[in-house]
Amino acid sequence: xxxTKPQEYELQYLKGIGPKRAEILARQGIRTFDDLINFFxxxxxxxxxxxxxxxxxxxxxxxxxxxxxxxxxKPTRKRIFYIVIxxxxxxxxAVWFNSIEYYRKLFHIGEWVSLSGKVGFYRGFQMVHxxxxxxxxxxxxxxxxxxxxLPFYPENETFRKxxxxxxxxxxxxxxxxxxxxxxxPEVYPxxxxxxxxxxxxxxxxxxxxxxxxxxxxxxxxxRFKYEDFFQLQLMLALQxxxxxxxxxxxAFTRPSPLLEKLYRSLPFELTGAxxxxxxxxxxxxxRPEPMNRLLQGDVGSGKTLVAVMSMLxxxxxxxxxxxxxxxxxxxxxxxxxxxxxxxPLGVKVSLLTGGSSAQQRRELAAxxxxxxxxxxxxxxxxxxxAVGFKKLGLVVIxxxxxxxxxxxxxLVEKGMQADTLVMTATPIPRTLALTVxxxxxxxxxxxxxxxxxxxxxxxxxxxxxxxxxxxxxERLDRGEQAYIVYPLVEESEKxxxxxxxxGFKHLVNGPFKGYKPALLHGRMNAAQKESVMSAFVAGEVxxxxxxxxxxxxxxxxxxxxxxxxxxxxxxxxxxHQLRGRVGRGEKKSYCILKTPYNIGEVAQQRxxxxxxxxxxxxxxxxxxxxxxxxxxxxxxxxxxxxxKLANPIADRDILETARQDAFELVQADPFLRSPExxxxxxxxxxHLKGRMELSKIG
Ligand code: ADP
Ligand code: MG
Numbered sequence: 001x002x003x004t005k006p007q008e009y010e011l012q013y014l015k016g017i018g019p020k021r022a023e024i025l026a027r028q029g030i031r032t033f034d035d036l037i038n039f040f041x042x043x044x045x046x047x048x049x050x051x052x053x054x055x056x057x058x059x060x061x062x063x064x065x066x067x068x069x070x071x072x073x074k075p076t077r078k079r080i081f082y083i084v085i086x087x088x089x090x091x092x093x094a095v096w097f098n099s100i101e102y103y104r105k106l107f108h109i110g111e112w113v114s115l116s117g118k119v120g121f122y123r124g125f126q127m128v129h130x131x132x133x134x135x136x137x138x139x140x141x142x143x144x145x146x147x148x149x150l151p152f153y154p155e156n157e158t159f160r161k162x163x164x165x166x167x168x169x170x171x172x173x174x175x176x177x178x179x180x181x182x183x184x185p186e187v188y189p190x191x192x193x194x195x196x197x198x199x200x201x202x203x204x205x206x207x208x209x210x211x212x213x214x215x216x217x218x219x220x221x222x223r224f225k226y227e228d229f230f231q232l233q234l235m236l237a238l239q240x241x242x243x244x245x246x247x248x249x250x251a252f253t254r255p256s257p258l259l260e261k262l263y264r265s266l267p268f269e270l271t272g273a274x275x276x277x278x279x280x281x282x283x284x285x286x287r288p289e290p291m292n293r294l295l296q297g298d299v300g301s302g303k304t305l306v307a308v309m310s311m312l313x314x315x316x317x318x319x320x321x322x323x324x325x326x327x328x329x330x331x332x333x334x335x336x337x338x339x340x341x342x343x344p345l346g347v348k349v350s351l352l353t354g355g356s357s358a359q360q361r362r363e364l365a366a367x368x369x370x371x372x373x374x375x376x377x378x379x380x381x382x383x384x385x386a387v388g389f390k391k392l393g394l395v396v397i398x399x400x401x402x403x404x405x406x407x408x409x410x411l412v413e414k415g416m417q418a419d420t421l422v423m424t425a426t427p428i429p430r431t432l433a434l435t436v437x438x439x440x441x442x443x444x445x446x447x448x449x450x451x452x453x454x455x456x457x458x459x460x461x462x463x464x465x466x467x468x469x470x471x472x473x474e475r476l477d478r479g480e481q482a483y484i485v486y487p488l489v490e491e492s493e494k495x496x497x498x499x500x501x502x503g504f505k506h507l508v509n510g511p512f513k514g515y516k517p518a519l520l521h522g523r524m525n526a527a528q529k530e531s532v533m534s535a536f537v538a539g540e541v542x543x544x545x546x547x548x549x550x551x552x553x554x555x556x557x558x559x560x561x562x563x564x565x566x567x568x569x570x571x572x573x574x575x576h577q578l579r580g581r582v583g584r585g586e587k588k589s590y591c592i593l594k595t596p597y598n599i600g601e602v603a604q605q606r607x608x609x610x611x612x613x614x615x616x617x618x619x620x621x622x623x624x625x626x627x628x629x630x631x632x633x634x635x636x637x638x639x640x641x642x643x644k645l646a647n648p649i650a651d652r653d654i655l656e657t658a659r660q661d662a663f664e665l666v667q668a669d670p671f672l673r674s675p676e677x678x679x680x681x682x683x684x685x686x687h688l689k690g691r692m693e694l695s696k697i698g
Contacts, residue, residue: 041151051092249290297445298616299580319393355526557585
């Protein structure tokens, strides 16, 4: 809610703002002095780095400033947008290969811009896809005259329309500088400041907005990156501390005859990595504190078996266990596989999904009410409907729910004090795991079952469709099965459906006439999905044409081909997940990425990476590189605060230090009550209110 009375905008009394601008700022979430100083520049241009256009040399990373002299689209086969700038000394061309229309609207002839990037040479000096800034009226002269490092602030439509540009913000901060020292108190304890040799907080803010030297700016940036990380790590440290302290867990100390039996009946040996993580899980479950563990392992590394064995530990101790998965199809598949595995051992296994009837629910509730050992497999329905587990010992959360912290919070809210094991097939580097899952212990399956043949991945353009279909038919004739996947169009389920349905029609009447294809999509009801899926599992359907509903967990060993249509529309992790649906048996498997000829540069890189590696960890790292930190984890539901400056990949060292400091602080002062920590506690209470709620669950 935005305030209605101008008096409520504290900012209006700052020189250069006034009630009208204060109101606009308030609507953008900048109400107080504190909000204002935390509105950080998105980049800086150091005047000393600006190179005159007659002093260019190839391969240097530089910033230049000039007036747009010409702009247009080159009449080449692949469209290229270009501008030529001049600074009175020389000329430079900048080019963009995609989003042509966007750039065409963005740049205007006669306006001043700054471009940053690497200088190349192609019939003259050129920058490809440079960072750019359109400089406001007269800014160029000011830039040359100030002799300072100039901050550039984030802009949006409203700011542009109301002239709240970088020039405005620079001016406001210059006017407010005298207030910095008295209005920005130190909040971090002296020990942390000393250890990290930080400059005072108010000086850091001054340097961020009014940098005098690049050294000073670097120091400020280092401090704020640290604060970004520290904030999150402190939350995680508190969560972990209080989680372990407050909620007594279950000590699963009895021997595990069922587990032993299952182990002996397996047709294969566990991989070394599976043994290692079982060891870790077992040790965790034995302890009286609740387990809160993340299990990472690439697709096909055998996580399900680890889940089953862990649930047997609970069952062996007389407890109930739940396996929660993201989709109904997956729940059903797991149910079929796991009950087949466990029935001979006499373990009760049930299924609960959104599609379960009232009758089924009642029966299950009655069973669970007996507080007897029991394994229930299901979707979110498991926690949402609060099915009456009477003696829940272990909850395993499989796939997709990357952010297990939140899920576990829900369980705890429901008064379930069970051990939790969160499984994910989107592996992330260990240090990153610390950032995100900092309050969880992490186990990693870093080894594939020995019998796996690597999946051959190829990238083909649409004009090769006939060859691709012929290749698939060859495999079908040998009795193997195939997936054909269509992308999910997120904005519109209808479009998604249309693409898949039309694709299906085309396939049925054309390339796969006489074969047995079937269609699977998100709009089908549970019963329809199940019947298609079980027909595929039984081999009655040869080609499964699907939208990404098959993305996770589906396991059909006889399926050897995965054709992904419009592969350019999928993210790397998603492609890797899809590919993981094949290569599950002894036969050689293929993943074919089909795209139009003309796709963006980043999409091309994704295709290349897919053809180069099968390793989920490498793919996750590349994905992170291509998408950037914010996009990779940046969902609101993740509960991870947005970082102002920090980047967990580039700033790994700072992350480690902040993490260590935060955990030590909580170790020494679990409730943050010491006088030394009082200012910090007050600060966090005020600034992280919504998020600090999280720590209560601990
Ligand atoms: P994930 O869930 O990690 O993607 P799954 O648990 O679905 O992988 O396992 C994939 C396949 O590998 C399953 O068919 C499973 O039975 C099999 N499998 C699991 N562990 C082993 C092992 N140690 N050796 C051989 N095959 C295994
Ligand atoms: Mg799985």
